[in-house]
Amino acid sequence: MVSNFSEILATFVHDTKRIREILGDTRKCFKEINSYESEDSNQSLHAQFSVCEELEIEKFITNPPGIILFGQSFYSKAVIANRILEQTLFPIDSICLENDRKWRMVEITYSKDSGIGLGLAGTSLELANHLTAYDQPWQTLPIQDLLISHEKDEEDDECSLLSLLEVQLNHTLLKNGAVLTVSQTGYGTVSEHLEKCASKCVPIAVYAFSESFLSLKDLEELEQFRKLSPETHIFFVRVPKLPVINDADLNPSSSSSDASSNKTELDTTSTRSTICSLASSKKTGGMFKFSPFSLPEMEELPVLEEDSKCVFHQLLELGFLTAVPNSNGKNDYTQLESELCENFDSFKTNISKFSKRILTSHVLKATTLLNVVHNRCLQAIIDTAFDMARDVMVTPKRLEYVKSQEDNLYKNLYSITVRNQDDIKAIICDTLDMLRDSLLERAEMYEFMGIDLPEGGEITSARDLKQCTGQIEELVLGNLNAAISGKLLDSINILRNSYTGVLQRTLQCLEEANKENIESSRTTTALSEILTAAYQVDITVKPGSSFLRVLLEKMKQLIQSMPWKSPPTVTKEWKRKVASDMLSSLNENRLAKTICNQIQSRLKNSHHTFSAALRQLEFKHSGRLIKTEDRRVKVRKVFAPKVARLALESVSMKDFIVYGMPNYTKEIGRGQYGVVYACENWAGTSPCAVKSVVPPDDRHWNDLALEFYYTKSIPEHDRVVGLKGSVIDYNYGNGSSPAVLLIMPKYERDLHAAIKTGLDWLNRLRVAIDVVQGIRYLHSRGLVHRDIKLKNVLLDKLNRGKLTDLGFCKPEAMMSGSIVGTPIHMAPELFNGQYDNTVDVYAFGILFWYLCSGSVKLPFSYDQCSTKDTLWRAVKHGTRPERLPQFDEDCWELMKSCWHGNSSKRPLLGNVETKLNEIREKALLLSKDVNARSSKRPNRLK
Numbered sequence: 011m012v013s014n015f016s017e018i019l020a021t022f023v024h025d026t027k028r029i030r031e032i033l034g035d036t037r038k039c040f041k042e043i044n045s046y047e048s049e050d051s052n053q054s055l056h057a058q059f060s061v062c063e064e065l066e067i068e069k070f071i072t073n074p075p076g077i078i079l080f081g082q083s084f085y086s087k088a089v090i091a092n093r094i095l096e097q098t099l100f101p102i103d104s105i106c107l108e109n110d111r112k113w114r115m116v117e118i119t120y121s122k123d124s125g126i127g128l129g130l131a132g133t134s135l136e137l138a139n140h141l142t143a144y145d146q147p148w149q150t151l152p153i154q155d156l157l158i159s160h161e162k163d164e165e166d167d168e169c170s171l172l173s174l175l176e177v178q179l180n181h182t183l184l185k186n187g188a189v190l191t192v193s194q195t196g197y198g199t200v201s202e203h204l205e206k207c208a209s210k211c212v213p214i215a216v217y218a219f220s221e222s223f224l225s226l227k228d229l230e231e232l233e234q235f236r237k238l239s240p241e242t243h244i245f246f247v248r249v250p251k252l253p254v255i256n257d258a259d260l261n262p263s264s265s266s267s268d269a270s271s272n273k274t275e276l277d278t279t280s281t282r283s284t285i286c287s288l289a290s291s292k293k294t295g296g297m298f299k300f301s302p303f304s305l306p307e308m309e310e311l312p313v314l315e316e317d318s319k320c321v322f323h324q325l326l327e328l329g330f331l332t333a334v335p336n337s338n339g340k341n342d343y344t345q346l347e348s349e350l351c352e353n354f355d356s357f358k359t360n361i362s363k364f365s366k367r368i369l370t371s372h373v374l375k376a377t378t379l380l381n382v383v384h385n386r387c388l389q390a391i392i393d394t395a396f397d398m399a400r401d402v403m404v405t406p407k408r409l410e411y412v413k414s415q416e417d418n419l420y421k422n423l424y425s426i427t428v429r430n431q432d433d434i435k436a437i438i439c440d441t442l443d444m445l446r447d448s449l450l451e452r453a454e455m456y457e458f459m460g461i462d463l464p465e466g467g468e469i470t471s472a473r474d475l476k477q478c479t480g481q482i483e484e485l486v487l488g489n490l491n492a493a494i495s496g497k498l499l500d501s502i503n504i505l506r507n508s509y510t511g512v513l514q515r516t517l518q519c520l521e522e523a524n525k526e527n528i529e530s531s532r533t534t535t536a537l538s539e540i541l542t543a544a545y546q547v548d549i550t551v552k553p554g555s556s557f558l559r560v561l562l563e564k565m566k567q568l569i570q571s572m573p574w575k576s577p578p579t580v581t582k583e584w585k586r587k588v589a590s591d592m593l594s595s596l597n598e599n600r601l602a603k604t605i606c607n608q609i610q611s612r613l614k615n616s617h618h619t620f621s622a623a624l625r626q627l628e629f630k631h632s633g634r635l636i637k638t639e640d641r642r643v644k645v646r647k648v649f650a651p652k653v654a655r656l657a658l659e660s661v662s663m664k665d666f667i668v669y670g671m672p673n674y675t676k677e678i679g680r681g682q683y684g685v686v687y688a689c690e691n692w693a694g695t696s697p698c699a700v701k702s703v704v705p706p707d708d709r710h711w712n713d714l715a716l717e718f719y720y721t722k723s724i725p726e727h728d729r730v731v732g733l734k735g736s737v738i739d740y741n742y743g744n745g746s747s748p749a750v751l752l753i754m755p756k757y758e759r760d761l762h763a764a765i766k767t768g769l770d771w772l773n774r775l776r777v778a779i780d781v782v783q784g785i786r787y788l789h790s791r792g793l794v795h796r797d798i799k800l801k802n803v804l805l806d807k808l809n810r811g812k813l814t815d816l817g818f819c820k821p822e823a824m825m826s827g828s829i830v831g832t833p834i835h836m837a838p839e840l841f842n843g844q845y846d847n848t849v850d851v852y853a854f855g856i857l858f859w860y861l862c863s864g865s866v867k868l869p870f871s872y873d874q875c876s877t878k879d880t881l882w883r884a885v886k887h888g889t890r891p892e893r894l895p896q897f898d899e900d901c902w903e904l905m906k907s908c909w910h911g912n913s914s915k916r917p918l919l920g921n922v923e924t925k926l927n928e929i930r931e932k933a934l935l936l937s938k939d940v941n942a943r944s945s946k947r948p949n950r951l952k
């Protein structure tokens with residue numbers, strides 16, 4: 011038991027140490043990321059734990075394991091403690107059956123040299139009491155030291171009640187920092203003590219009982235403990251009762267000779283008899299001594315069925331147990347629950363399993379939480395890299411767009427005013443025609459303001475005449491202006507809005523992208539304002555405006571030229587005539603020209619201001635984008651891989667805890683970066699393939715970690731081989747070079763092997779479609795595979811293809827333009843580092859050539875190249891695989907289009923899939939036709 015238990019504790023200590031290391035590395039990494047970010051924050055990264063996450067993780071891994079032993083009686087606890095330690099540390103003496111005895115709480119910790127002391131529970135204070143153990147060597151704790159004094163006057167002494175017997179033992183079980191706490195029995199706030207213990211350690215709570223029932227007091231204690239420490243699960247164990255023995259046989263042992271002095275105090279004869287009988291039955295020579303950790307006597311004792319039922323029901327009622335246990339016996343570390351062990355025989359095995367579950371669940375919670383933090387942070391980093399890549403790509407386009415849009419707007423509006431003066435004139439004429447009658451009517455009805463006219467309406471002075479005429483002019487012009495400007499604005503606004511809406515939004519985006527730079531933000535805001543103001547063409551004709559002045563001048567001339575033979579009388583007709591003459595005298599041409607000139611000069615000014623401001627903004631953005639690109643490199647090459655590696659470590663630990671190390675057997679394949687082995691079963695997947703990769707340096711570690719993250723983060727798809735999990739074998743290479751084991755389902759063979767051994771045309775065509783579907787899926791998730799080739803397509807039993815080895819698979823934003831892939835499948839643009847997901851279309855073209863050729867032989871033109879470099883040079887100069895006689899036109903055209911030198915001319919994969927389906931349909935029809943014809947032939951010809 012000790013060795014098994016110790017192993018479990020040692021594993022826990024080892025695991026928590028590893029998690030602490032990962033946690034430390036994570037903190038360091040986050041600090042580095044955040045300090046870099048705070049220097050120049052724009053697309054800011056949030057590499058941080060939430061407060062509770064960090065505390066939670068620490069809670070799971072900081073405390074050592076602790077066995078908290080409590081129970082119905084000192085006797086039951088003593089039996090269990092001795093059993094756990096496999097030594098008689100606690101005396102199983104007559105006195106220990108005394109229920110009215112007051113026992114001290116005992117805490118047993120590790121020390122090279124055994125020792126004993128008395129302290130005050132919950133403090134570091136030592137009590138000066140003299141202990142019997144000081145006087146003599148001890149193996150078993152002297153009973154006097156375990157008992158709180160019986161003296162009446164000391165009974166209420168707080169110190170005595172809280173005294174804690176501190177025992178140090180050189181014991182393997184305690185070596186890893188574990189603490190064994192044996193609670194007080196009989197009185198006091200046991201639960202509070204236990205709760206305190208539980209908060210200092212990862213508690214393995216054991217409750218020992220021997221009676222048929224749990225007493226009311228026991229139940230209260232349990233209930234209280236549960237309230238105080240609701241997450242602590244309890245292992246309930248029944249300790250067998252002792253058989254009845256005779257008084258006469260009772261002969262105290264030497265080890266408990268001191269205790270024997272107390273025997274006179276025993277008052278429960280039956281209890282004494284029980285112990286004596288046990289002593290005599292085992293022929294201990296009258297010595298009251300037995301070895302409770304082996305307990306042969308007790309194992310022979312039958313456990314009463316009824317007793318079991320009682321306690322079980324009591325615990326069921328209290329909610330400690332469930333009628334149908336969830337996790338008993340299973341390796342389910344997420345659904346922990348309390349357990350009841352009725353058979354003392356199986357205590358050893360069951361407590362080990364229970365402890366393993368408890369401790370493992372802690373480690374699992376810590377790694378899971380850590381992994382959640384890693385993944386969240388990594389995803390945030392990748393998202394930021396996306397934003398940065400987008401910013402670098404989109405900003406110049408936005409600026410260009412704004413420039414051209416504004417230019418178009420300017421030109422269009424200008425052309426309205428220059429080329430379409432006739433239109434403006436027409437608008438003016440239309441307005442005049444439309445308003446003429448209503449204006450004359452209004453003039454007729456007009457009541458002058460501030461002029462005293464005689465009853466007959468005769469105008470007696472030139473001043474009155476001027477004022478009357480002036481008021482009618484104002485009425486007519488005011489209405490006219492409002493109508494003309496309204497119409498003109500309507501027609502211009504439609505155009506203006508169609509430009510300025512998008513322009514405004516684009517400018518807003520540019521402003522947001524540059525928001526850290528207040529200066530340029532101001533420029534952008536000003537730009538937006540200019541844009542709005544410039545084209546809000548205000549052509550309302552106000553008195554004093556240049557063309558109104560012209561109009562007024564005209565009116566004056568009109569008035570002066572009127573034949574003033576007799577003073578005019580202000581009648582309706584007169585008012586109408588003044589208005590009518592005024593309207594007739596308006597020159598639409600001049601009016602239109604004036605309006606256009608006004609608009610043109612305003613447009614020119616606005617356009618120049620706008621262009622100058624835009625140039626300024628462009629300059630500022632270009633400086634910012636250089637910085638953004640630098641940051642993107644850092645994010646992509648340093649931060650993301652570092653966090654990915656931490657994520658790989660935490661998830662691998664989690665997988666290892668839950669599923670264990672995969673048990674792999676024979677090698678099934680070998681690639682440039684690893685060896686693939688067969689494995690019968692892992693994590694419920696059977697059969698599996700385990701790819702073992704030993705990253706030689708940090709760069710490879712980080713690349714592998716990112717690959718793993720991308721592969722793991724895409725949802726399962728029929729056309730892509732999914733990763734089931736990973737485990738890091740830290741012992742690989744004697745611990746000097748850990749191996750990362752990537753576990754996936756095992757398939758039949760790869761496409762290279764399948765073509766080599768022969769795969770018919772229809773199947774090959776279907777695999778081609780499968781591959782295209784796989785690539786399309788990856789592209790739809792924003793990933794580029796970058797290593798499409800025969801060996802990276804696996805076939806299942808039905809010869810359906812699945813893409814594997816996402817070793818170079820990356821989101822476009824995370825690609826650094828590095829030259830990766832397998833030479834013959836590599837698109838020419840890969841060599842200059844400027845490429846996108848169309849490199850997969852190119853590689854598919856080459857793969858399709860192999861599928862059509864039905865052989866794995868190199869294309870002749872490629873075979874001529876003696877080195878990789880000569881091949882690449884040839885490919886750059888347009889060399890491609892040759893057409894073989896068996897290729898039909900459709901297939902040849904399709905592969906040619908896929909490997910087009912100009913990546914933008916390669917077909918979309920959706921179209922490739924459609925084309926392949928057509929080719930396959932035709933091939934199917936043809937094969938049916940051939941079959942039908944051959945079945946019609948006479949037998950001898952078949």
Ligand SMILES: Nc1ncnc2c1ncn2[C@@H]1O[C@H](COP(=O)(O)OP(=O)(O)OP(=O)(O)O)[C@@H](O)[C@H]1O
Pocket residue numbers: 678679680681682683684685686699701731754755756757758759760797801802804814815817
């Ligand atoms: N899940 C699997 N099931 C069955 N066989 C597999 C599986 N994964 C890989 N293999 C076999 O192992 C071989 C090596 O695979 P691996 O992914 O390590 O390398 P590769 O793709 O051939 O080369 P490289 O990694 O250098 O590009 C594959 O060609 C394939 O035959």
